[in-house]
Amino acid sequence: MIYPTRRAIYLLLLGAPVALALGLIRPGLWIVAPAWIGLILIGLLLDAMLGASPRRLALAAEAPHQVGVGDAFALRLSATGKAVPRRAEMALALDERLAPGGRLAGDMLRVSDAEGALVRTVPLAASRRGQALIEALWIRWAGPFGLVWKQRRFALGRSIAVVPSLRSVAEEGRRLFQRDSWFGLRQQHLRGEGSEYEALAEYQPGMDRRAIDWNASARHVKLLAKEYRVERDNRVVLAIDGGRTMAEPVGGMPRVDRAVSAALLLAYAGLKLGDRISLFSFAAKPQALTPAYMHVQDFPALQRAASLIDYAPVESNFTLALSSLGAALNRRSLIILFTEFTDATSADLMIRAAGRLVQKHRLLFVVIRDDEVEAVERRRPESAADVTRSNVAAAMLRDRQLVIARLQRLGADVIEVPADAMGAAVVEAYLGIKRGGSL
Numbered sequence: 001m002i003y004p005t006r007r008a009i010y011l012l013l014l015g016a017p018v019a020l021a022l023g024l025i026r027p028g029l030w031i032v033a034p035a036w037i038g039l040i041l042i043g044l045l046l047d048a049m050l051g052a053s054p055r056r057l058a059l060a061a062e063a064p065h066q067v068g069v070g071d072a073f074a075l076r077l078s079a080t081g082k083a084v085p086r087r088a089e090m091a092l093a094l095d096e097r098l099a100p101g102g103r104l105a106g107d108m109l110r111v112s113d114a115e116g117a118l119v120r121t122v123p124l125a126a127s128r129r130g131q132a133l134i135e136a137l138w139i140r141w142a143g144p145f146g147l148v149w150k151q152r153r154f155a156l157g158r159s160i161a162v163v164p165s166l167r168s169v170a171e172e173g174r175r176l177f178q179r180d181s182w183f184g185l186r187q188q189h190l191r192g193e194g195s196e197y198e199a200l201a202e203y204q205p206g207m208d209r210r211a212i213d214w215n216a217s218a219r220h221v222k223l224l225a226k227e228y229r230v231e232r233d234n235r236v237v238l239a240i241d242g243g244r245t246m247a248e249p250v251g252g253m254p255r256v257d258r259a260v261s262a263a264l265l266l267a268y269a270g271l272k273l274g275d276r277i278s279l280f281s282f283a284a285k286p287q288a289l290t291p292a293y294m295h296v297q298d299f300p301a302l303q304r305a306a307s308l309i310d311y312a313p314v315e316s317n318f319t320l321a322l323s324s325l326g327a328a329l330n331r332r333s334l335i336i337l338f339t340e341f342t343d344a345t346s347a348d349l350m351i352r353a354a355g356r357l358v359q360k361h362r363l364l365f366v367v368i369r370d371d372e373v374e375a376v377e378r379r380r381p382e383s384a385a386d387v388t389r390s391n392v393a394a395a396m397l398r399d400r401q402l403v404i405a406r407l408q409r410l411g412a413d414v415i416e417v418p419a420d421a422m423g424a425a426v427v428e429a430y431l432g433i434k435r436g437g438s439l
């Protein structure tokens with residue numbers, strides 16, 4: 001695309017009053033006006049013909065396919081062609097996750113190489129999880145006379161998966177692995193606290209005292225403890241509710257983002273322990289169910305699947321989602337459901353669907369404790385409005401505990417955890433279920 005610059009427009013406008021003034025003073029000089037316009041048009045034509053042509057410009061864009069939330073990365077843009085200018089202006093249309101307002105502007109400079117290339121490295125950082133699209137790039141530069149803009153639009157269509165940062169997941173996972181012996185996996189290889197008896201071993205400090213076999217110890221005149229085979233290859237499904245209530249923030253971050261981070265930490269730990277991990281997401285309808293992965297090398301695939309869980313402004317359909325999930329599972333599994341419920345009435349369908357699912361599978365509900373509502377309920381009232389807020393908060397908390405009690409009566413496990421400690425609490429609950437050997 002070639003179009004006139006502001007300089008060319010100003011020159012054309014400047015010629016009009018000059019030609020008018022000459023025409024009033026000496027009418028015979030009326031020819032100056034069309035001559036001035038013709039001169040500007042010739043200048044525009046020469047300016048468009050000289051220098052680099054936008055059509056011969058080729059663009060190369062380099063960006064990672066996957067980044068973590070808050071992690072800095074670079075988008076490198078390189079436009080090559082013949083006789084490229086020393087400087088060009090650029091405008092980039094991209095997702096609001098990467099730039100406020102969805103637009104970035106700047107300059108591209110020519111590097112000193114044989115072919116000539118306009119290069120710009122744009123530092124970026126994603127603010128929210130999801131699929132961030134880099135839509136298009138506009139490059140323009142002025143001709144030698146500064147009368148025309150030469151512009152080219154490049155449709156990039158580059159999609160970047162924005163996932164929870166792996167740094168926190170890996171650091172928390174390493175911390176948990178260093179803190180525990182993971183059921184004897186370090187010293188005893190595949191022996192630990194499972195449900196299948198393996199062998200007798202001499203009791204060592206740190207072993208569970210309940211595992212001491214007193215009869216065998218009396219026969220051998222030394223303390224002997226039972227060792228069990230560690231349960232491996234269990235199917236664990238991480239189900240994440242992406243509906244309206246999960247999109248609401250708690251502690252400055254949406255609940256669904258905290259759930260995804262905790263699910264990835266649990267997936268990392270489960271893959272380390274040899275379990276088969278799947279990720280399931282739903283809102284008004286089921287969205288995705290990944291295959292069952294069982295190797296640490298498959299963790300990036302789970303991370304990419306987690307990046308597709310978006311913020312849905314609709315109510316969650318638990319009946320359809322849990323029924324579809326139950327039909328897709330052909331063996332007993334541990335289903336860890338990250339969700340949120342506000343009152344007993346809206347949670348009734350969820351409880352009914354969970355009752356059918358818990359008959360075959362082990363079901364663990366993970367909900368975030370709402371510290372703000374609890375603070376409102378405990379706050380000393382100073383006005384009538386404060387009394388109303390306190391009563392409403394107390395009613396919400398009562399309904400919440402009623403839902404938890406109904407789920408527990410069905411046989412499901414429920415943990416209510418603070419937002420900042422969600423990941424570690426979920427892993428602890430998962431390890432506790434493995435210790436119990438109920439899978």
